[in-house]
Amino acid sequence: MASFSASLLQPQHPTPAKSSDVSLQSPLLYRTNLPFRSLDGFRFLRNGSVSTNRIDAFTHRAQAVIDSGVEISDVPILTASEVVERLRSSRENSKGKQEFLAMYSSVVGGITTDPAAMVIPMDDHMVHRGHGVFDTAAIMDGHLYELDQHLDRILRSASMAKITLPFDRETIRNILIQTVSASRCQKGSLRYWLSVGPGDFQLSPSSGCHQPALYAIVIQDQSPFDSKGVRVVTSSIPIKPPQFATMKSVNYLPNVLSKMEAEEKGAFAAIWLDEDGFIAEGPNMNVGFVTKEKELLMPRFDKILSGCTAKRVLTLAEGLVREGKLGSVTVRDVSVEEGKQADEMMLIGSGILVRPVVQWDEQVIGDGKEGPISQALLNLILDDMKSGPPTVRVAVP
């Protein structure tokens, strides 16, 4: 006990401790796996101005820890501004390809462009119960693509998840556009969530959640859409039942595991089959086929997510029918055998647009190369994003 107290008190020494110091070798004081140890650690180590109360508190805690045999760690207690500071350095240290330009939160009632402040409350039921729905819209040349189609879908999802709206549709739409405007983003995506809201840690929102929430974030992504053919596998992760697959809720664990399964097998995505064995969808994309008879074929949307991109592809494909490049466009049940025998297979979604598939499991699709119809559909969608009608392009002021 004596040596333990001494090691706790030792860091009050004004000179910085060396790694050879006994105190740093103690598991009680030196935990290399704790983030920010070097930034703050035991704050009283540095300035020596901590009150005796605090030291006593630590000593008592240490005694309790020794008694219980559990290891103590140097977790600092932070002020709100220290938390924000640490969030900022954490963001800066983990900068990826995507940049977060602006976030709206109805909890604070405004937009921030500081990534360190882009947080949501822990007691929001969307965080700890998955009681939230979300949607997206691509940003291209300062325009939101298919915003209204995605908005309609998130409102449908919210209704299915029994989430009342924090604002009416028009207000939500205006907030989303204003958030993109504040971000000055030209190319990237807008993601937004409707949540039953913060309140408590119960299961039902009925007693604690008094105000549903809207969150939105603008993500800059300058990478071009890839048209290189990919490989897919059949997912062994069970598909969500139709009630949940048709709703875009935040419960994406099956989708995540399905995508990870694909990656583990060196593939781009895993394809779900429905309970009758028909082709369903990918983890965040729909699928389409071009048969030998030049029919564009897509699985029905009644048990899967009704993809906004897939629906738009079906409309734009009519142009290829008029040009004679396609014979027809059909939505119906598609068997695995029919899918694997198709001339072309493609993945369709707002994140990838149209991505040709050249192999599914062991089966090479068509001649194993990216098909001309997939390429034509990708070009049609890209043109639509850049110069489509106002029904699919909303200018951001």
Ligand SMILES: Cc1ncc(COP(=O)(O)O)c(C=O)c1O
């Ligand atoms: C499960 C699932 N299916 C299909 C899609 C494609 O939908 P959209 O084209 O609207 O992006 C998504 C999109 O995220 C999805 O999550």
